[in-house]
Amino acid sequence: MGVIQHALENVPNRTFGYCTDDVSRAFMVVLAYLRLAPSDKTAQRFASTYLAFLQHAQLDDGRFHNFMDYDRRWLDEIGTHDSCGRAIWSLGYGVANAPTQTHRHVCAALLDRSLPTLKSLEYLRSRAYAALGLAHAQSALKEPKYQDALRYLADEIAASYHAHAGDDWNWFEPVMTYDNARLPEALMRAGQVLQAPEYGELGLAAFKFYESVTIENGIHVPIGNDGWYPRGGPRARYVQQPLEACAMVDAALAAFDLTGEPGHVATAELALDWYYGKNSRGITMANGGGCFDGLGEEAVNPNMGAESTLALLSAAYAMAARRSRVLRAVR
The missing domain is CATH 1.50.10.20 (Glycosyltransferase)
Structure with a gap:
């Protein structure tokens, strides 16, 4: 299903279940590993599992749930800004780095669905996470929609720098x-x-x-x-x-x-x-x-x-x- 959030020493603690934050991280990690070991079948299965979780986490309006209990019940109506930004980051990374065309297409579809939500990301880190994903997607596909979205986020981050x-x-x-x-x-x-x-x-x-x-x-x-x-x-x-x-x-x-x-x-x-x-x-x-x-x-x-x-x-x-x-x- 995904990655258990917490552990008691090195034993997964099922009390806390799953979260989109960590599955997004795990998706990027397994894709990074597959760039080094592209024929690893186990890693390919993990990539499919994590991407399926992200698809399931996405709401109709393009935002994401974050917390899921171990019995697979969502515990929130909508995830945190950081979790939404990190999900966007992982999807943009997938557009550029997923090992199969099917996975890249699914990542692009989910990413496109999230674009209208970018202005709802009110916090710097959520904007930075989303910007990192869009930088990957734009580098791979050279799409005006990704370029415009990335420029918007970069302007917001730069404005905060100039303010402080x-x-x-x-x-x-x-x-x-x-x-x-x-x-x-x-x-x-x-x-x-x-x-x-x-x-x-x-x-x-x-x-x-x-x-x-x-x-x-x-x-x-x-x-x-x-x-x-x-x-x-x-x-x-x-x-x-x-x-x-x-x-x-x-x-x-x-x-x-x-x-x-x-x-x-x-x-x-x-x-x-x-x-x-x-x-x-x-x-x-x-x-x-x-x-x-x-x-x-x-x-x-x-x-x-x-x-x-x-x-x-x-x-x-x-x-x-x-x-x-x-x-x-x-x-």
């Missing part, structure tokens, strides 16, 4: 919270796909600022969720969440694709290393194919939920794809 950025704060909000690197990543990808340097330059400036905040002595130190990082205030160092390292990998690779500067690949490597013990606690977060849910100041959260494990896999596959491209280029 200043001499000492090149950022989109007055507080850095969660999944931070997705905001500059979305603008860098939009700038590249739309051939609009104003977006790329703004996204790159924000990324470099974020990099200056979170890279300390060659270690990636994400913003902690115990207080976040308000402008002019102290930044929380814990609890660090695995999704932050994944977002940093992707944003750094977007910066490299935009500029060609190899230092951005080095930043991506540092972010990936966070999972393998190169972090502020020196603790390996990857464990037996999964990932612990949080790096605390006193202890690690021993649970390995879907979000954390999928973040690890996504980051690892992104770097593997990058290395594979380098190997092909030098052969």
Whole structure:
């Protein structure tokens, strides 16, 4: 059916059932894996399962449910803005990367159905997620409808940057919270796909600022969720969440694709290393194919939920794809 949200250590916790957020992540992860291992039949079946879940989650108006109980009952009338944005992201990624024409067609149909809902996405991250999906779709299909939708979202994200950025704060909000690197990543990808340097330059400036905040002595130190990082205030160092390292990998690779500067690949490597013990606690977060849910100041959260494990896999596959491209280029 899908991916169980939470776990008790490494045992799926069926109490919490499924969510569109995590199935969207899982769909992108399995497609990224299939780019590296296209003949894997098990992964192909997973892709079909996750896409079927997304189709089932979509409402008549193009938005999405998010939470589903283990007995397959939807628990909400409509999902969160973030879950809707992430579903759009995964469908756009599928348009560009699904291994079969049938899957790509289904992704495009569901994505097209969601386009009228974009203006209902009121929050920055939901807009950034949707923009990332549309960047993939537009890169693959060169459709005016995707171009226009992506430009709308990029304008909204850029407007938030201009409203909040200043001499000492090149950022989109007055507080850095969660999944931070997705905001500059979305603008860098939009700038590249739309051939609009104003977006790329703004996204790159924000990324470099974020990099200056979170890279300390060659270690990636994400913003902690115990207080976040308000402008002019102290930044929380814990609890660090695995999704932050994944977002940093992707944003750094977007910066490299935009500029060609190899230092951005080095930043991506540092972010990936966070999972393998190169972090502020020196603790390996990857464990037996999964990932612990949080790096605390006193202890690690021993649970390995879907979000954390999928973040690890996504980051690892992104770097593997990058290395594979380098190997092909030098052969």
